[in-house]
Structure formats: C-alpha cells, structure tokens
Amino acid sequence: MSVDTLSILYSTFEPALIKEMETDGELRHFSEGDVIIDYGKYIRTMPIIVEGTIKVFRKDEHGKEILLYYLSSTESCSMAYSCCLEAKKSEVKAIAEDEVQIIAIPNNKLDEWLCKYPSWKNYIMRSFNERFLELLRSIESIAFHKLDERLIYYLKEKQRLSGSSVIKASHNTIADEMATSRVVVSRLLKQLENEGRLLLYRNEIKLLKL
C-alpha cells in the first residue's frame, strides 16, 4: 500500500485497525467508466475510497437511471455496508468517475471491527449520516426543483468534486445522469450562457457565477 494511501487512512483510523486492513483488505483500482458494482449483484466486500470519485445510480421500474450521489476520498457506501451484513443484492449501480482506488474490506470483518475499534464504529456511523444527508439533498432536488435548478445543483456538485470550474462533459452525458433529454440540457445551458453565468465549449463548460 502506498504512503499516500496510508496517510489518508491514518487520519481516520487507529493504527491497529489499519494493520488489519492491510492484511485483510484488498486494494483495487478502477478506471473512468468502469462499473464497480451493478444492479442485482451480490456485495461481498465493502469499499473504502482512497482516491477518485464514484457515482452511484438508481434505476426505476422502467429501466430509467438517475444519478443519486457521488462518493469521494475516504468516503464509503453505507448501501454496501448493509448489503454486506445480510449478503443482499445491490439496489444501485456504481461507476468510476475518474481513476479510482479502493480498499475492499471482506464482509466478515465488518461486524468484528465494530466491537473492536471505536474509530471504525465512528466511521460507519458518520458514513451513514453523510449518505443519508446526501440522499435527502438529491430527493429534494428531484422532487421539488425544476430542471433548471437541478442542472445548477448538478454543475455545482461537479465543480465541488473536481475542484475545477471547468466541467468536462457532453450535454448528452449530463442529460443521462439527470434522467432527462439532451434537448432540455442544451436549451438550459444556452440560457445560462446568455445570462452570463457560464461559457459553453465542445465537451466543456466553464462556470462563472452560479
């Protein structure tokens, strides 16, 4: 395991736990677009993200997909945690947004560590809380805001995670992730450009003031 990876872990977990992670956890790498977990697959390990960003999707009964939330460094998926404990099938799909490194923790360790390590308990609790809040924000956005507000929320979220005000994505990709059509995305983006809030290029959006 790299020094960089370790330093991230040391700020979150106690040394004895990290030792266990080194022996029992498995470091895995994914590239942009890789499907990390798919609908209906059994989850046997719980991932902790050490590098990169993962996007989590949910599919409705008609097969339409929508982006739920992003996961980034040191975060984990509480969905995965509860699935692991009961050996259930995944309700969501996770795709790597960029280059991603995760530590896969085998499910038999999860419960054991909960009693053994306070830092692990805290991490799990905090992780559940963060995911829940993020989910609430997504629901609020989808249920109560119109598409133009959702688009702005989407762009801001991209900006926050990439740390850059230049967003690299096609209108089509954005439309897919927001579960709408490209026509609408193009129209709304054009509107925002006319308002002087961003600039449009091919496969690129430069955010000015949102």
Next chain:
DNA sequence: TCATTAACACGGG
C-alpha cells in the same frame, strides 16, 4: 405548460 422524441443543419476535431 413544459418535457420528450425525432429530425435536421452546422461545424470542429
């Protein structure tokens, strides 16, 4: 009323 679908032209890479 506003989203979706299909269709088309434009142009940059």
Next chain:
DNA sequence: CCCGTGTTAATGA
C-alpha cells in the same frame, strides 16, 4: 467523416 451542439416541430403528460 463522426460526434457534439443548437433548434424546431409534433406529441405527450
């Protein structure tokens, strides 16, 4: 040429 983009017109919820 292919793909992303901008627009329009018809249709749908």
